[in-house]
Amino acid sequence: MxxxxxxxxxxxxxxxxxxxxxxxxxxxxxxxxxxxxxxxxxxxxxxNKLNIKENNIKSIKIIYENIIENVIPKIIINDSIFNGTLEYDDCILTYKDLGGILLSKLNDLPLELVKCNHCKRYHSDNGKFAYTPHSTHLCLYCGRLFRVKEKNIGSELAMIFDIPKIKLKDKTLKINDCCYIEYDILKGILLINNESPNKVIFKDKEVDITEFLNNILENEF
Ligand SMILES: [Zn+2]
Ligand SMILES: [Zn+2]
Ligand SMILES: [Zn+2]
Known part of the structure; x- marks a missing residue:
């Protein structure tokens, strides 16, 4: 286009x-x-568009093959790779918006309905904005800034799907050169090298998995 x-x-x-x-x-x-x-x-x-209201969506996953080297995930819809945008009404969602949901849910923050005052379209936050509630949002449909009364985080996917909390085990996993991340959005399952630890040891430092992924994905907006 x-x-x-x-x-x-x-x-x-x-x-x-x-x-x-x-x-x-x-x-x-x-x-x-x-x-x-x-x-x-x-x-x-x-x-390449997929309408997620008109199609029967049973599963939405994102996979980062090695998030230490590449922060662009693959989208997996109903077990098939999908390289395009997810759409419904006038919402257009990319892998960045799905990565944003991973961050908001990992930080256990509520996802709200946020609407641009200028173009009236809804708003999704990603990168550091997905875990930092804010009152001045940048609308990605019209490129303008708009203000809301209370600081919040927007998500268009959360308007049509119930997105569960991410459950992790009280466990520490050592990460060497490869960090495979698989996130099943509709089930709330996050796998890090096929396990669900809440802490990782990376470069000899122990960090909370939330802090680890916040840092890696902060600029993906
Ligand atoms: Zn363009
Ligand atoms: Zn707008
Ligand atoms: Zn925002």
Missing amino acids: KCNIEYIGKSRQGITKYYCTVHKSFAYDKLGNKLNKCLCKDKEIYD
């Missing part, structure tokens, strides 16, 4: 800002010049 780039106003520094509403990404350079193509690095995922 081709970019659809719109002018969305100026930054505080007076730089003109442009936004691509197709690929949910900014489309301007440091000087405020409009780019021909937006900054989205994986535009092809927007060509």
